[in-house]
Amino acid sequence: QKEVEQNSGPLSVPEGAIASLNCTYSDRVSQSFFWYRQYSGKSPELIMSIYSNGDKEDGRFTAQLNKASQYVSLLIRDSQPSDSATYLCAVQETSGSRLTFGEGTQLTVNP
């Protein structure tokens, strides 16, 4: 079993729709969870971090964490074509330690 698994893509949604990205992890002691966005040919950029169970909202983005189910998700509301990218889920055991990445989900938002 992979340490971090993301829902297989590619995912395609129309402009204005909600895009839902999912991630599960295997290490129960993981403490910190991140969503990165990576445009083609660029390095990842951090868009959300979440540390506690529940929802965390930042603009059009909402991260959801359920440690009991070892599940973290990212919702993108009012999706825009500029949101088209690969989204990487990353898990961290302790603050500042190595990040373990999922394989990413490619999202395409169609105008």
Add this chain to the structure above:
Amino acid sequence: GAVVSQHPSRVICKSGTSVKIECRSLDFQATTMFWYRQFPKQSLMLMATSNEGSKATYEQGVEKDKFLINHASLTLSTLTVTSAHPEDSSFYICSARDDVGGQYFGPGTRLLVL
């Protein structure tokens, strides 16, 4: 915000030559930097953890004699790919950790070995 730079952004070299990639934290000190490699359509794979003033810690399967890491100051880590071969062609990305545990990625270096 915290900024990490990498140099060069792109390099093309002949097989058998060595290539050095620099990673700098521009506005903060980083006792720890991480080096990743990303092949096309794959995720980031951690190669090694670079600690200032000590030897790097390499992930399983990564040859330490081929990928030389030096972290001589709190703002600079270098990765040298020795005797590069075409299979080493990849996107190399570093990240730097600040003193509160945040990690910030550099823009990456695309290496092409002919």
